[in-house]
Each structure stands twice: as C-alpha cells, then as structure tokens.
Amino acid sequence: MNELVGTTATDLLALLETRAVSAEEVTRAHLDRVTATDGDVRALLRRLDEPALDHARDIDRRRGAGETLGALAGVPVVLKDNLTTRGVETTCASRILEHYRPPYDATVVTRLRAADAVVIGKANMDEFAMGSSTENSAFARTANPWDLGRVPGGSSGGSAAAVAACQAPVALGSDTGGSVRQPGAFCGVVGVKPTYGLVSRYGLLAFASSLDQIGPLARTVEDAARVLQAIAGNDPADATSLPGPAPDLLSALQDGVRDLRVGVVTEYQSEGGDDRVGARVRDALARLEKLGAQVAEVSVPHVAYGVAAYYLIAPSEASSNLSRYDGVRYGLRVPGATTEEMMAATREAGFGAEVKRRIMIGTYALSAGYYDAYYAQAQRVRTLIIRDLEAAYEQCDVLVGPTTPSTAFRFGENLDDPLSMYLQDVYTNAANLAGVPAVSVPIGLDDRGLPAGLQIMAPMGGEATMLRVARALEADLALDSVPRGPNAVEAP
C-alpha cells in the first residue's frame, strides 16, 4: 500500500509543494485506498474518480506552469452527501432525493475548489442528518473502521469513517446536535463544529437551520484548522453568515495552554456516562493541568435540559425544511389521484422511519395549540443555556467534558430505542443551541480498544483558542490514529 495514504494533509501539502509527488499520484493513492477498504467500511455513497483525477492533473499542470495555487492544492477531500455539488447526485442518503442533481455548488464546495482541494467522493450519512449512528441511511450501512461490527456514529458517520479509514485525509460533515463531533469521537478523528455563522450554510441541505453548521473532520487538529480556514468567512448568500473574513486559525496553533483557564462542566461528569470514557477524560484533564492550564469545575445548570429543547427545536425546523420534498419539482414522485395524494405517497415512500418520526414531532410541536407549550418553551430553555454558557465563560476560556457518553456501539444496539439514541448527543447539543464552537479531539482508547473523544467548547468566535487546547493535548498524547484491533479495517 502507498505511503501517501494515512499521511496528513499538512504533510501532503509539503510533499506536493516540493513536487516530491504529484496531485494525480496523491488522488490515485486515495482512490485505490477507497477500492481496498470501502467494501468493508462503505463510507462513500459515490466515488468521483474521473472528475477528481481531471482536477488533480489540472493542479499539476498549473503548478508546473508556475501558477499560484490554493491553500489545499492537491489534498483529497470527501463531502458529506448533504452538500450540493453541481450536476453530481446529492441525496442526503434519502430515497426521496435518490437521483437529485443540484444545479449549483454549496459555498463550501466552491471554496474548497478555490483552494484546489480535490473532491474524491460523497460520504454516507444518516438520512437528512437525522441520527447518531449512520444506520438511518437509505442506501448503505457505514462501519466503524476500528471495529467493523460497530457504528461510526452519526450523522456524519461516512465522513468520519472515510478519514479514519485513510480514504481521505480530511472530510466535511455537518453538525446539528453533535453530528461531526460524535462520529469524530467514535472513529478516533478530530471533528470541529464552528461558531454558528462562521461557515456559510448555502448549499447545505437543511436539517435544522438555526442549529446546522458545516465542519471539518481530520486526522489532526492542524489539518482540521486548515480546512476550516479555507471554508470560513462571510458569504452574502447566507443571511446568517457572520460579517468579516475568516479568522486566523493557524498562526497561534502551537502556542500551548499555559495559564489558559479550562472549565470542566460539572453536569457532564455525572450524566450517566460510561466510565471507560471517564477514565480517558480524567487522563486528558491531568495532562492539560501538567501542560500549565488551570483546570477547575464549572456548573452549567441548564444543559441538563438541552436534549429536550434540542429534540423540539430541531424537528420543528426540520418539519418545515423538509416540506419541499413533495414530488412536485425534483427527486422521487409516486403517482396519486390528486396532488395531495401524490405528495403524501411520495413522502410515505421517500422518507425513512426516523425522518418521518421527526417530521411528526416537529409538526405537532409547531401546531397552533401546542406552539407555546413546546416550541416556544424549548426556545426559552435555549436562551437559558446561552446565558449559562456566557456566565461560565467569564470564569474560563474553554469548557471541556466527554464528547459522548460511551464509545462506539454495535449495529442495532440502539436502533429500536430512539430515546437512548437521542442521548448520544447529551454533551454536544448545547454548543448548537448556543451557537458556540466545539471540537472533539481523540484522547485514547477504552479497554475494548475503541476511541474516545474530549469535547472542548469555546465562546462565540473562540475557535483559535479552542483549537490551541486541542492541539496541545494531541501533541502530548501523541496517539497513533490508524485503526487497529481484531475487527479493524486493514491498515494502509
């Protein structure tokens, strides 16, 4: 197997810059790795071999001609299949969009192309990003590269698994309640949920508009920072996009954590978490302290209500966002005697059980008689969580805790129990409700050899500090990120 596979984006960029390798060779090596591993992992819904190789050859030609190239020139990248790609099927892992080809590129895709990153495929996901295991995809069941009998997490499970399996050094996912961080933790990779508005949502097929944010998955904090830097910054096409250019995330990355105040969220220590994760979290905290950070407990009382608020707000917005999938304009159409019957039949056939469940919950929560009791009440809880976090950030620079209650679970383990599945994002949804950034960084393996993650949250716009903490921990832990174990995907 080729040594280019499993190399970080940062190292690949150095090799490409000195012309030690060509972009075509890098792309081909990763496509070969997909061929070798995706029969087991099934991270991708679609490979884009020809366009990727064409793009790579064009980059090589331009480099040869002495042209200035983008910041990710020649780096292979995988996109979650809820990011629009012009003329290329974008399905959200749903039957209802099985053959849908968008007429435009998402802003993040445009920016990745402008940075000369090479898109090699579209990743599997939970249908319409609803789920915590990628078992809700209508097309494939992605496996965790560390244990092919377990889930990769969700809903960006395909993106996380592709990076963990070394199919691409970096990938984009989307995070509505933890959908980048949780699969990042399960697959032993870095996953970032940026500040709401830092990355344009234009071209992200909406799940819950006020919570969704696109974020990178990578093998290292630095790679994640590079990708985030490339896709961040104001976009006039997204009214919720933050003004101004992207912040500098790279220059202070190695500055360490000396004297930074790290708050350990009290409520995240006892939320029924698995002690296999707890042990790794305690070790990570000890390391941060050893590296010079001030570590202290901080209470964020209302996060206990986060799951309840999240599972009203997200389905409410989803019920509205998904109403456009009706068989009239694109995607699946199932015939019916009347327009209403056609729409109903199309949605009945096109949506999976979890999507239907959430549409029903959301429709109910928004309906005239229940709006105040459910949706409005959830928004009030959201405001309380925002205030809690603002108060907490007066005492500390970042807040930390486990990313997930447990490490990766087996296929089917939580599938028939929506509530236990929903508790997967008990630690992650607060960042979405409050719009603040958060990252999951690998902190080692549990006693079964499965990766665990530490979540680091920062105030709005605090990505640089947050990533510095993640980077310091990553350097101190010096983990080997290649999956291993009896049920792991074959090593490169």
Add this chain to the structure above:
Amino acid sequence: MSVEQATRYEAVIGLEVHVELSTRTKMFCGCAIDFGGEPNVRTCPVCLGQPGSLPVANRAAVESAIRLGLALGCAVAPWTEFHRKNYFYPDMPKNYQISQYDVPICAGGVLEVTVDGGKRTQVGITRVHMEEDTGKSTHVGTSGRIHGADHSLIDYNRAGIPLLEVVSEPDIRSADEARAYLTELRAIVRALGVSDAKLEEGSMRCDANVSLRPVGHTVFGTRVEVKNMNSLRSLGRAIEYEVARQTDLLTAGEQVVQETRHWDEGAGATSTLRAKEEVFDYRYFPEPDLVPLEPDAGWIEQLRAGLPELPAVTRQRLTEQQGVPAEQVATLVEADLVPTLEAAVAGGAGPVEAANWLTNELVGWATGHGVAPADAPLDGAQLAALAALVRDGTLSTKLGRQVLEDVLAGAGSPAEVVRERGLTQISDTDELAALVDAAIAQNADAADQVRGGNRKAVGALVGAVMKASKGQANPKLVNELLMQRLT
C-alpha cells in the same frame, strides 16, 4: 317584517390588499422582476426552493414597505422579523411562504377616503407587512382547477416577487367606501412608485372581509372572506352582492357561515371556495434562515423626508390653489396624469386649460385605444404648445382636437402637424368676407330669417362657411362678419 329588518343591518368591511413591488430584484434572491416572457426563465435555486438554498432579504423591498407605511401614517417597528407560513401547495417552491406574523414592519396608520358626494371617512390601517409571492399554475383540462386537471404547468417567474400586504381595520361600511379606499391606496402606491398597482394584471390584489351587524351594535357578525376581485368594478359588485346575500340570510332568520367565497365576475355572484373547517394550521415560526431587521431611525427619517407629495395633497393644491374642478382632479389623479398636467403648466399652459384637454380629450382617446392615459404619447410640453395655439387663435378648439389626434397618432409635435396639414385657422378678413358672401347667397332663407330678427338662424350660415373652409375659418370672425352684413 323582512323589509323592516333589512334596513337595520350595517356592513362591516375590511380589505386586505396585496401589492407586488416593482423592485429590480425579487424579495429573497437576485432574480429580475419583469412580466411576460418564457416561463421559469427568471428563477434561481433560491426562488425555486432548491434544497440547500437560502433567502437573503432585499433592502429595496424593505425600503418600499417602510415608505408605504410612512405614507399611510404608520409607525415603523424598530425590530421586526420574518416568519414561515407552512402549507403545501404546488405553487410554493418551499411549501412555506416567508411572511411576517406577529411583528409587521409597519402598523397603526390611517387612510382618509372621500366617497361621491364628498363624505369623508377615516379607515384605519392595521398593518403593512412584507412577504413573497408564489408561482402561477395553469391547470390543463376541463375544469380549469387543480382537481381533475389532466396536468398542471407551473411558472415560478412570479415566485419570490416581493409583496406588501396592507390590512385595513373593519372601518369600511359600503361598496362605495371600499372602492374609494382601494382607489386612494392605489394612488398612494403609484405616487410612491413602489408598484404599478394594476388590479387587472394582478400586481395589486384585493380580498374583502364582509360581515353584517344590526345598526348600533358593536359586536361583529360572522365574517365571510371574498376573493378574486380584479377590478374596482368587481370589488364594488362583489361587496354589494355579499351584503345582499347576508342580509337575506339574516332577515330569513338563518346564519351566515364563516367561509371563504370566490367572486365570479361572469355570474355576478360569490360561491363557496372553502369552509372554515378546511382552514389550515399554518404553523408559523420565526424564519431561522433570516436575521431580524432593525431599521435604523436615521434611515427611517431619511425615507420620510424623501416621500413625494401624496395624492390628497396634490388634489388640494390643484383644486384650491389652481382652480381645477374637483372631479377633474380626481380623474387626473386616478389616471396618473398629474405629472403631465404639471409639465404642461410649467410649459406655460393654464392649469384649468391643461386639465380640460387631459380629462376631456386625452382620457377619451386612451380609453378608445385601450391604453393607460399616462402611457399615451403626449408630454406636458406638447400639451402646452397645443394649448397656446388654441389660445392665440391660430387654431379653433375643433382644429385643436384634430391636431391632438394627429400628435397622438405620432404625426409629430403640434406645430409640425399644423404646418404639414396646413391647418392654420383663417383669420384674414378679406378671405373670410368672400366665403361669408357666398354663404349668404347660397342660403337665402337662413339669411332672411336672420334679417327678420332670428339670430339663431345664423348658425346655419356659420356652418356653411366652416364647411366651405374645411373647418379652417375662424368661427368668431365669421359670426361677426355675418352679423355685420345681415343686421
């Protein structure tokens, strides 16, 4: 009993008027606003509701909303937001309409209307809010409605065009007041230039809420919403029909059903469109893809300072300061001819003179040619020139009308038409004397009657001279010459 009871009800009417804004681009995307052309050419991922697309509010549309609100005396909300109004319909690309709900951009205004006979009424403006238009369906098949159609064609060119919804208080009491309200609102919208406000073309649309209650009562009766009135005439007829229908029901001791009814212009009647039980739960909630609007106070004041003269003020100025009769002013405002009048006055015409030409001649010509009077090819400078030619006697009034016809037909300026057609009035006394003598010789009977003291008989002789001169003789001089010879 029924006759006596019928006189005891009064109508309570509120109007909801949708105005399509003539901004350059749509409400939430950069697509151009225009009419006609191929279906679905003025569309993009946003106004087609393509997955992943996002709306961005059009500042010019917000500005139009604020300007109309200010013109109606409304307060502008310091903070406002958009909501989603959820319902499934093929015309709606996203299956929700972005609209405003509990906090409209403008609220609490008043519009004063004057009905025939000079009675003035204040109609409260509840709110002015912004929303986006839907697409337009054509249902192909026998029924013309979506149900039972062979297939439906949808044109999304209209989808996303900014709309203002102006909601009145239920202060209107008659069809006449409703027409006067809509006329005045349209005049204001046009004066502001925010829309062409054409009822017939759908750029202004009106729904009426009509209920009846016993005179003297303050409690509202059961309300019926009437839709599809696409002219002032149909608005008046629909309200008259609905008031009569509800009066009949109530006098017969029956109940009015709360429902939405459709006005059928051909049948001259309303019919049930949907009953209350079918009313949708729109599931409004704040649009998460847009940020709230906080119009800056300085901006609002700047917009207020930039408002044009409003029709009520224009009318007052023209009647009280310039002496134009009120009915003519109403016609001029309604026909959007005030700018032409003002230009003619600036060019030297008298206001009354110019108003006469416009209301007596131009409006009639435009009606006969099926064009809007304001679109007729006559500018103020041409009108001033024409009026001057008549005033100085170069043209008779009758010749002046002929010249106007030619100008409107594109024959050139009044002076050019006069020159090319040789239409100058004959005022040369010698030339006229010959024509007068010939007329007397050929109409001996009439001449004798005049000589005998019947002055009215001179008309036949004047007519003969005019005919002989092909209309070019100066009738005043001809009359004088005839009287000199015959008395």
